[in-house]
Amino acid sequence: xxxxxxxxxxxxxxxxxxxxxxxxxxxxxxxxxxxxxxxxxxxxxxxxxxxxxxxxxxxxxxxxxxxxxxxxxxxxxxxxxxxxxxxxxxxxxxxxxxxxxxxxxxxxxxxxxxxxxxxxxxxxxxxxxxxxxxxxxxxxxxxxxxxxxxxxxxxxxxxxxxxxxxxxxxxxxxxxxxxxxxxxxxxxxxxxxxxxxxxxxxxxxxxxxxxxxxxxxxxxxxxxxx
Numbered sequence: 742x743x744x745x746x747x748x749x750x751x752x753x754x755x756x757x758x759x760x761x762x763x764x765x766x767x768x769x770x771x772x773x774x775x776x777x778x779x780x781x782x783x784x785x786x787x788x789x790x791x792x793x794x795x796x797x798x799x800x801x802x803x804x805x806x807x808x809x810x811x812x813x814x815x816x817x818x819x820x821x822x823x824x825x826x827x828x829x830x831x832x833x834x835x836x837x838x839x840x841x842x843x844x845x846x847x848x849x850x851x852x853x854x855x856x857x858x859x860x861x862x863x864x865x866x867x868x869x870x871x872x873x874x875x876x877x878x879x880x881x882x883x884x885x886x887x888x889x890x891x892x893x894x895x896x897x898x899x900x901x902x903x904x905x906x907x908x909x910x911x912x913x914x915x916x917x918x919x920x921x922x923x924x925x926x927x928x929x930x931x932x933x934x935x936x937x938x939x940x941x942x943x944x945x946x947x948x949x950x951x952x953x954x955x956x957x958x959x960x961x962x963x964x965x966x967x
Contacts, residue, residue, distance in 0.1 A: 755800035768890035776802040784887030792930030795866035799834040806832040819845040839867040
């Protein structure tokens with residue numbers, strides 16, 4: 742069992758199918774269409790508090806674009822984003838654009854224009870709406886010109902419902918006391934909660950034991966030790 746712990750604890754790759762939260766259904770639907778090349782806008786901005794799932798969605802968009810045959814790349818920080826020309830119809834996802842310094846802002850401005858000229862698209866994430874970002878005016882205007890969606894953090898009651906539904910879709914029952922234990926003793930952002938539930942499901946199957954609070958505690962202790 743010990744040899745399986747790291748494998749069982751590994752997070753699932755971020756895709757739209759494992760993004761949980763109907764509160765953001767409109768934004769997810771739009772981003773899914775955006776990644777598939779079904780929307781004509783050059784840009785889309787996701788904004789919201791840390792832990793709301795913006796990074797998950799950007800990575801899911803890259804995965805969806807690649808599955809549709811589009812070239813796509815994800816940059817975790819605007820300083821890493823390249824301003825060089827990309828392939829035709831490329832999807833470029835840039836996280837934390839509100840952290841861009843003057844050099845990175847100039848690069849993003851050039852990147853946006855290059856994508857617009859090559860039928861490409863830019864998906865960006867930030868902690869605030871484009872109009873409130875401390876960016877140069879021409880870049881802020883371009884980001885605000887496209888689609889803009891706030892990604893909402895779920896309340897605890899909504900998290901319980903969402904995780905219960907997620908477990909049901911995966912074919913197992915998730916007791917409420919397990920969810921409550923996680924909300925008290927673990928990280929509370931949805932991407933981490935979903936990854937934990939998925940890993941706990943695999944751990945439960947390997948151990949041939951039902952999912953309970955003692956099993957969750959055991960799993961958490963094993964992963965913490967490893």
